[in-house]
Amino acid sequence: MKKNDALFVIDDLHVSIDDKEIVKGVNLTVGRGEKHAIMGPNGSGKSTLTNAIMGHPSYAITAGRVFLNGEDITDLPTDEKARRGLFLAFQYPVAVPGVTVSNFLRSAVKARFGEERATSFRKDLKAKFKELEIDEIFATRYLNEGFSGGEKKRLEILQMAMLEPSVALLDETDSGLDIDALKVVSAGVNRYSGQDVGLLLVTHYQRILNYIKPDFVHVFMDGKIARSGGFELAHELDAKGYGDEIAAGAKAAAAN
Secondary structure (H helix, E strand, O other), X not given: OOOOOOOXXXXXXXXXXXOEEEEEEEEEEEOOOOEEEEEOOOOOOHHHHHHHHHOOOOOEEEEXXXXXXXXXXXXXXXXXXXXXXXXXXXXXXXXXXXXXHHHHHHHHHHHHHOHHHHHHHHHHHHXXXXXXXXXXXXXXXXXXXXXXXXXXXXXXXXXXXXXXXXXXEEEOXXXXXXXXXXXXXXXXXXXXXXXXXXXXXXXXXXXXXXOOOOOEEEEEEOOEEEEEEOHHHHHHHHHHXXXXXXXXXXXXXXXX
C-alpha cells in the first residue's frame, strides 16, 4: 500500500526526549476500519510514540514522517492535526479548571467541523452521554476536575465520539478502570470507531482486547516494533509475559 493510498502511515519514526532517543525507527500502516494494538512493558516507548505523533512539545521527532490521508502531518501544530481528524486519548487526562465539559466540547466541535454542527450540538451531546452511561450533570462540571479515573476515561471516549476522528490513538485507555467501566468504555470505542476509522490502541494488558478485538497486535520493545501478529499474539503475551521478547531483542542486539 502506498503512502498516498493508506489512511495512516508512520514511516521510520524516531523520537527523542532531552536528546535521548526513545523511539528508534517505527514503521506502521493503519488502514480504514483496522484496529491495531501496541503492547509492551513499561518504558518501552509506547506513550512516547503517541504523544510525539500528536505533537506534544516535550517529544522531538528527529527523523521519519507521519501521513494522514496521504498528507504529511509530521510538522503540523497539534490543533491542525486534530482538525484533520487525528485524535489522542491520554493515559492521564489533565484537569482544566474553569472550562466546563460542554463549553470545551462545543469549541472543539466547532474547530473541527465549523458552524454547521452548532445547531445539533446539544442533541448530539445528550445522545453520547446516554450511550456512554455518563450523567448529564457532567456537562456543567469543569473538565476532569475532581473526576475519578473511570470518569476521565469515559470523557475521553465522549470527546472521540463528538469529534469523529479519522484516526484515534488510545494511550492506555484501560488503566484505572474497573471491569464495569472497562466494558462501557470498550463498547464506546467499538461503537465510534466503525468501518472508516483507524484505531491504534496502546496497552500493557490483554484484558481490554477481549472487548476491543484488534486485527493486528504489535509488540513494542526498546523503542521499536519487535514483532507483529494477529489477535492470538495478545493471548501469547498474556500467558508468557514479555520475557521471551526481551531476550530475543537482546540476542538480536548482540548479534549486530
